[in-house]
Amino acid sequence: MTPVERLFEGDKHGAGPGLHRMSALLAHPELSVLSTIPTARVTGSNGKGSTCAFLSEILRASGRSVARFTSPHMNDPRERFWRDGADISAEALAEIAAWTHEQVTLYEARFPGDRVGAFERQVLSFARWVALDPPDAVVLEVGIGGRLDSTRAWPCGLAGLTSVDLEHTALLGPTRLDIALEKAQAAPSGGVLLLGALPGELQRRVIGACEVWGIHAEPVTESAVVREARLDGDQMTAWLSLPQHGHRPRAPASGALGASSGGERGDGDGLGAATVWGSR
Numbered sequence: 001m002t003p004v005e006r007l008f009e010g011d012k013h014g015a016g017p018g019l020h021r022m023s024a025l026l027a028h029p030e031l032s033v034l035s036t037i038p039t040a041r042v043t044g045s046n047g048k049g050s051t052c053a054f055l056s057e058i059l060r061a062s063g064r065s066v067a068r069f070t071s072p073h074m075n076d077p078r079e080r081f082w083r084d085g086a087d088i089s090a091e092a093l094a095e096i097a098a099w100t101h102e103q104v105t106l107y108e109a110r111f112p113g114d115r116v117g118a119f120e121r122q123v124l125s126f127a128r129w130v131a132l133d134p135p136d137a138v139v140l141e142v143g144i145g146g147r148l149d150s151t152r153a154w155p156c157g158l159a160g161l162t163s164v165d166l167e168h169t170a171l172l173g174p175t176r177l178d179i180a181l182e183k184a185q186a187a188p189s190g191g192v193l194l195l196g197a198l199p200g201e202l203q204r205r206v207i208g209a210c211e212v213w214g215i216h217a218e219p220v221t222e223s224a225v226v227r228e229a230r231l232d233g234d235q236m237t238a239w240l241s242l243p244q245h246g247h248r249p250r251a252p253a254s255g256a257l258g259a260s261s262g263g264e265r266g267d268g269d270g271l272g273a274a275t276v277w278g279s280r
Helices: 003-008 020-026 029-036 048-061 090-110 118-132 176-184 200-213
Strands: 039-043 066-069 081-083 137-141 158-161 192-195 216-219 225-232 235-241
Touching: 003 090, 003 118, 020 090, 020 118, 029 118, 039 048, 048 066, 048 137, 066 118, 081 118, 090 118, 158 176, 176 200, 192 200, 200 216
Parallel strands: 039 137, 039 158, 066 137, 158 192, 192 216
Antiparallel strands: 066 081, 225 235
């Protein structure tokens, strides 16, 4: 089996769920730059992939370079590794997969029986790709849940929760509340969690739990409203209405992840074609 094949085959979670393997692997000194790149992490039962795509394009429209990690892929595994409108090349994927295989081999030799899973290999490979040529921003799609997902080990202070439904109950819990609380912890203590349209009571419980955990949870409908969306061929344009005054999501002071693509629809209560902000 080649290093590239090892990225996408075999047990997804290796020796089992947990962040210790991913945290150890991402602590490699050649990956230290990750903590300096503004990053957003997106979770949810439905809509997280499209949200990552929208966010990436909004950031690109603002003139920023963006790297995005998503899963699963539709046609080609290289789709999971995307930057500035293009998937990773076969040559680059082979290079970072070989580096990942070396790191995983060293880890598993040091900790026999603590097997690294395929998804962890993918996250590590993406991290290597990003570190070799750091972009202005990174967008990560969570695999499953949030609290114990491999992407959770990546330095990031801004997360989004798109929706909650019954899924992966053996891992995340038997109720929507259990699942929502697992997903909400895609944001770290001190970070920001933007909430999609959750049912009232579920939203209230998630916000309350986040207060205990030190996460600032903000329903996105209180920050931005989609006023109009237009599809032209394979390109969608959306206009957001944003408050000029009042509360904005409180972000840690360690740098901002923001974009404004401007546009002809700007008026007194908005910022034009598309705007998103937050922090790493």
